[in-house]
Amino acid sequence: MAPSDPYPSPPPSPAQIGADPILRNALRYTLSAKEYKTLHQYLISRSPPAVRKRALPPPKYAALVQSKDDYNGAAIRASLRVFIATQTSLKLWELTKGSFFAGGNPQRIKPKTPILKSPNLRLSLSLSLLLLLHRLLFRFFSRLRSNLLTKDAAPFRRRNPRISRSLTSRLAPAIGASLAGFALGVYPGDQLRITIAIYVATRSLEFAYIALEEDGWFRGKPWWWGSWLLMPVATGQLLHAFVFDRDCFPKAYGDFILDHTPNYVQRRPASYPPNLSWPSTNTIVDSLAEMSRLNWPPFISPILFPSTQTLPPSLTQLAPITSPAHPSHTFLSCATLHPSTPSCLTTFVRYILTAFPTLAKFFAAYYTLFALPKWRMFVEEPSHELNALAKRVLRTSAFLTGAIGTSWGSICLFQNLFPRTLTPSSRWVLGGALGGMWGFVDRRGGHGHFLYSIRLGIDSFWKVGKKRGWWKGVQGGDVLVFVAGLGIVNVVYEKNRGAVGGVGKGVGWLRGEELFSETVENDLEGKAEVKRD
Incomplete structure (x- = not known):
């Protein structure tokens, strides 16, 4: 027999509780009702009586944070947690590096950096904003596509055929969500930002190659064909740069x-x-x-x-x-x-x-x-x-x-x-x-x-x-490369999720698919057959 719910009574309404709206939103953006129930079950219920007495019961907390749609709240919660986790990790890394890698040498006193110009803060803000915008944009373009596929939107589709084809494409939400990559521009343009952009771009091309290979684009390739062929290209460039342009060569x-x-x-x-x-x-x-x-x-x-x-x-x-x-x-x-x-x-x-x-x-x-x-x-x-x-x-x-x-x-x-x-x-x-x-x-x-x-x-x-003056750099060019790479990853994930391997879980989390309303996908499938007059 299944165990009974420890909180069987129906939750009261927010009006019955009379909670302040600011407090209610603050709680909603901190913990979901399900997370609070788990926390209460394993931690608060085993706390001292004084703590248990002051803590809200899960039904009351659920009534405080309840809303018709928790997608935005979940996106903000995830974004805040990414910010806190990144900021904490960077601070711990600084302390660890200063303690264990100093080699007994006295540490140099670094000049204080204004908080708004702190690289650690801006990196944390960039990553958290990237997650938030990606989830919101993915949902926005998914809903927009769903609405444009209805019969009521037929006049708009007739007046704007090209725009309609773009916005109702299956890939529109994936490409639109990739615009969140511009959040990387919040972080200062140094080597780390360039490294992130190159990494995402090369990984996206790798996933695209795997998807094309699974579609049969490279049938009959020789047995020796593989990623090892990248090595001669890389080492040829790196050896020449090591000898003639060591300032353009990775020191490590x-x-x-x-x-x-x-x-x-x-x-x-x-x-x-x-x-x-x-x-x-x-x-x-x-x-x-x-x-x-x-x-x-x-x-x-x-x-x-x-x-x-x-x-x-x-x-x-x-x-x-x-x-x-x-x-x-x-x-x-x-x-x-x-x-x-x-x-x-x-x-x-x-x-x-x-x-x-x-x-x-x-x-x-x-x-x-x-x-x-x-x-x-x-x-x-x-x-x-x-x-x-x-x-x-x-x-x-x-x-x-x-x-x-x-x-x-x-x-x-x-x-x-x-x-x-x-x-x-x-x-x-x-x-x-x-x-x-x-x-x-x-x-x-x-x-x-x-x-x-x-x-x-x-x-x-x-x-x-x-x-050497072969080309000129474009301001924010690394951010553009990052956005393009993120777009390719999203497109490949949309068309062939198996091609991205284990990264697919990260892409799904970036989209918030575990929270995305199933009704949107059902609407898209049902409305895809609507004739475009």
Whole structure:
């Protein structure tokens, strides 16, 4: 027998309660009747008697907040919760970063920022406003479409056929709701806003590709076709930007590359005299860019020609590396990258053998950390899950080891294959593309790495073009990209919800579909057959 309702009596009306309208709206925008009932059942009912006595019973609370339509109230509640959660998370992150990542160094006192100009506040406001506007606009365009499909709207459809076709389209609510993306403009235009815009745009194109693929647009594609083909494009752009336009290159990405290339970027030897200077890693990379501009000058060994000027004037800072270099080197770039080993192939093989174990340890810890939430699967099928984890670690490590090593080793390869004056600068793009071909090794599990790299490549390419005057930036252009990406996601979700995968739950929540009145959808289905006179 089903348990009886602990509150069986009918709720009184708001007039009987006599509550203030402001208080009633404040409560309605804070907690719904269902949420308050759950809170009362599990928390308030177990509180001290004094608290229970002052708390409203659920029927009385339901009468206070009752309304004909709770959609707007639910949208405001969700928006307020997003604002509070985002603001709290950002504040906790600031405190955590200041406490755990300071490294014992005294923190700098930052000047106080006016509250209206606070980036954290504006980010929280932007996200909460985005959610609120998206829900309200989706409902508005859905109701507008429903009304325009009625017989009473036939005269309007006859007078305005194009507008009617647009507003009564199945995709009209999805596209109209995407205008809420302009709320991103509330946040200041810095790198985070650009990153969000590029992320949404690339994800939307990914979903569109999946939807087209399921519709049969790419039948007969070759077996090797996949997202790994994005990697050569991304690494080609990123390597060129890393050498020639490092200010347009993501610093964390560059530090990761330099930290895992000890065989090619020479570090200061422990026995080197402390009173003598040694070129930094950035200086070495800048010198390689200068060699490109000088059409890759040959190497003249100071050991064989001690009285001869062996370095061009713009590359004298490399003297600590090239002076003791092996005399059999032919190219200055080879003497800079691997001075003690005259064989380029030996250096490449030695790099692979040295870097692979280090990267394997890193990714073993990385993937193990992300596998912890699935610990039950490891308990049920330990051999299968451990085998899958080991394969993923090995594939990713082999992919990145080969990509980084090939990108650096391509410098030596092109020196031996190409004349000095043949594409002296553009060969960096080709070398990065060759390194990106290693994505084929991890084509089954490296989808996330490929998309991450292409996002970095797009961001870098845009900044390089703007720096060199290839195009001019548009004020608020990142917001326009975000709105377009959000529109594509909404359209794909409307036509093929399976194409967006797990993101579909987020899109449905963004629309408020769990609260959207079922009568609207029923009206749309019933009125879709109305003739458009």
